[in-house]
Amino acid sequence: MTTTLAGKKLRFSQSIAIQVLIPMVVIGLLALGSMLVSLLVTVNTQHDAEAINTAGSMRMQSYRIAVLLQQASSGDDTWEATAEALSSEYQLFSKKLYQSSITRAAGKSGQNPIKDNYSRVVDNWESSVVPILSPFLAGQFVSTESITKANENYLALVDHHVADIDNLVLSIQKNTEDKIELLGIYEGLSIFLSFLALVFIVMRADQNLVKPLKDLVRAAEHASIGDFSYRTYYEAVNEIGLLCSTFNDMSASLARHYRKLEDLVNEKTVQLQQSNQMLDFLYSTAQRLSEGPIDRQTLTETITDLKKLTGVSQLSLCLANEASKDQYDLILPAGDQHSCRLDDCVKCFMRPDKKHLAQGETSFPIEDASDNFGFLYVKNENNRALKPWQQRLIEAVAEHLSFAMALQYQEGLSRRLMLFEERSTIARELHDSLAQSLSYMKMQVARISKLFDRNAPEEKIREGLEDLQQGLDAAYKHLRELLTTFRLKLDVPTLYLALKTTIDECDKMKEDIDVVLDYGLVHCPLSPNEDIHVLQIIREAITNAVKHSKANLIELVCEHGDNNKVIFKVVDNGIGIPDNPYKDHHYGLSIMQERAELVHGTLAIGPSSEHAGTTVALTFTPEVFR
Template identity: 25%
Template sequence: MKPTLFSSWQKLSTRIVGLLLSFLAVALLVIGSTLLLSWQLEGSAAAINVAGSLRMESYKLAMLAGRLSDGSERGEAVAGVRAQIQRIDGTLALLQQGDPQRPLFLPPTSAIRDVYGDVQREWRVELVPQVEKLLTPEASASTPVSASYAVQQLVERFVFGVDHLVQRIERDSERRTFWLRASQLTLLGLALVGTVSIIYLLFDMVVVPVTRLQGGLERMREQDFSVRLPVNSNDEFGMLARGYNQMADKLQDSYANLEQRVQTKTGELEQQNRELALLYDSSAFLQQPQSAEAMCHGFLERISEYFGADGGSVRVLDPNRNNIHMLVHRGISAELVESERCLKVGDCLCGEAVVSKLAVIHDLRRNPNNHNLKCNREGFSTISIFHIFAQRQYLGFFNLHFRKTTVFTTAQTALLETLGQLLGTAIENQRLQVRERELAISEERNLVAQGLHDSIAQGLNFLNLQVQMLEQSLKQQRIDEVESIVPMLRAGVDESYQDVRELLHNFRTRLQEGTLVSSLETVVDKFRRQSGIAVDFDANGDGAPFPREHQLQLLFIVQEALSNVRKHASASQVWIRLADEQDFTLSIKDNGHGFDVQKLQTLGDAHVGINIMRERAQRIEAQLELKSQPGEGTEVVLHLPRAQRRAA
């Protein structure tokens, strides 16, 4: 909508600018008229001077005309008369044309122009022709006295006309001087009136509204919100007054309802604190190591107590059979538990909710089939169903049963959905932990099987062959062969017995309190006692501690390497070097007979001990290197770069 002229004039800025422009226009008009009158008075004064000079020039012309009768001076007199006529003509022309630069001009009135016309006509028609007659050659012989007297009479008449013109100009100047004084007085009065008017108008339009607004603000600062400002205009101060009144209304309403609002906000904060406390308590409880039933039971107790539920249950989904199993329950009868212990997806209200996977709150009183629902027969009026998710995977749902009709707010629904996600994450973590334990047990069983195959199985196979040879020797009554086989059987049994003891020791190995170095020292001391082989153990560095699982794998690798030294190397000295800096390096070296590494690689998985060490090294992302030459001993080097190293 375009603003109209009236609405624009209502603006304070427009009115102030218009007022100042009006005073400026009047002042410029008066000043302009004063300047014009001053300029005209200067021109009239110059015209009076020039017109006054005509009288002297006219008398001089009469004197020169009188000298024409003197024959001896006639030539000089004629020249003087002609020059004088030209000067008077020039003066009359100057008065007629004017000179704006001096300034010089006749006042532009008809009376003065008429008088000037009479003077000019007197000069050109009567005086100049009469003087021209005296200048003719015919009059040169003798100039009568009457002719000179006639020129003097005409000069007197011309001078009289000039005097009349000067008087007219003087009277006009007097009148213009009066108007000049009047305009000056008007300008002075305008300045006084304008200043007073501007002060009054600015006081009325600016100072008074500002003072009124300041007074209102002072009273508002003193918490007096009843004051209101009058709205007397539609300008900016009127808008300010209306805005002030609206602000005062809102502040008065705010202060009047402040206590109630504080109570409301306090209640909201308390409710949020209770929600946060419930979330924190539930999260801390769900992270504790416990069974799924105990975890769900504690979870159900907490939310039932928080929401005042009379009963509830937690149900998990069997996706393979589309069954919903009740895991825990609270506050519901044994009959209801037995009837709904296992539901199909889509059955009853709970089964239908599984299909949609959306939170549902059922008001059983509004259900047309409520008489067929077991929950209604139990006395429950409201049944709520909230689902359990873990990383977008649907796991089940939990119920809250209320005997009174209950309505959940949006915040409560969001809280229960969040709790469902927490419970789902906890259940999924438990399942992952079980799977991880199963995987670890499977891997350990694989290592046990490899250890048995590498030690006891080979020993038993050797004993089996010796027993077969013993049986054949007994059948053939070869006593000498029997005597040679029996020691071999005893040696094989002893070797198998030592292998069993060593395997049992390795399987029962646990990290004691202390560092990796202290645990390795314990293993080395036991190896010295059991094998009688000298061991030089040197550990340097102060790197970050390993996780306990990694330390256990390192111990197993050292034990397997020492076991291989005892069984296969026929060594008398072992050197163990540990460099624990940013990179970790562990070396086990012996002075045994050694072997061909390339030939060992052709055996593949036949040498189980080496493969077990490699598998354990891969678990901690380490690199295992085997160095050996026939007759030069064997060295096992385990290296863990800083990029793959993890601290406890």
């Protein structure tokens, strides 16, 4: 089992578990050995106390034998009683000597003082004491002299015999004490070794577990607050060392990732700020180009801000000259003083159609599908290519300029077209109304002149003058109507507001007439030309209703029809309209009819279907739906 750790090998023997397990096994073995030694000592000393007691009783018996022999020699006891008592003492002593715990103690001790002392006691008993007691033991009659002699012999050796027994007791006692001392030494050694092992375990645990874990906890606390610079100090080749090394590597990796994330966040923040600046600039550019006419100051401000935002070294705006398509007007950012180095715009190297632009130079055309308005020339510092965001921003500005200039051009064209159409309408109205009235009056003047030349009666001349007066009155009246029509202005942003203004003006013409508006056109775009014609027709219809219908309610209804058509109706509750409403020297209805035809619509004039009165209805399809 090996694990790579910072270029080292983690062997099985270097494991903390093994290093802790070995001292614990040693402590366990010491404890087990101590128990085994205690058990052995206990077993070996089990009969030592009994042997000592038995040996002590053997000394007493030796003295009792001496007392019995003394009594027998003095005649206190008969020899039969003495023989019986000595036989009993002999058997008891022999049993203790040969069949007691003393025998077992001497037999299991090997060659040691116990066995030597035991052998001397046995030899002394068998060779010295037993021969003295044998006459008594045999049951033979023993004379007094023999008893006295036996007593003297026994008294002569009893002290030596008792001394041998004492030596045997001392040897047994010393052997027991040696065993107990050995047990104490072993127990003390076991305790000492166990203490050393415990100290070793505590020191190793403190060095390899407690301190490294505390250090890991501190490292984790630093990591929890985002500080990945803290490193653990422990570098031993073991599991904790592997954990610390891995934690250090993880902290270093997280620190690198955090730095990368911070750099990425900073980069994205810069990009977002840059994008925000770009959006603000594009918004302000679009607003600046849409607020009013695109003049030189507006374009100068736009390219000045563009150069400042992109940081390019040179930026030039060349706009096509209206007088010549091969000439361009140069517009530079504020503060740039250099002028064009070429007088011939056809040969200009900055034009988008030129293929020899150097690296770092780019021209962006400003054009739409049909018209070319110029180009935007950009040169970066040190001939470096434009960055993608610079390229996108300049392209967007070029598109804004193209759209704004195209829109301005189309609006100018539309205004000129509207002016031309309105002038054509005015010319037709003048031709159809005032010109015809003047022609009629010219004919009346010629007729009256002829009557004067012929000296015609005064009645005919007066009749001609009255016709001329009526024609003049009608022409003057129609001239005032035309002037009112021509002075009409559409200075409000929507058709609804223009109609509302017209309704308010007509409502004030007579206090007894209510003029109301019911506008139901939603999201219906009309062209400016259609707005003018619709407003003229409705204004004429409401004016006629106010003057001639004798109504007290006039309603303007604007609604959607079928097939994307729109319907404008002027409805009154007046006296109605004749079947043939067209009159001599009155051209209002004819002009309304012509305006309806100009918007490709129909004008219907007739009685109201719901109540008495007149309805003027204009129906047409807006240009956007045609």
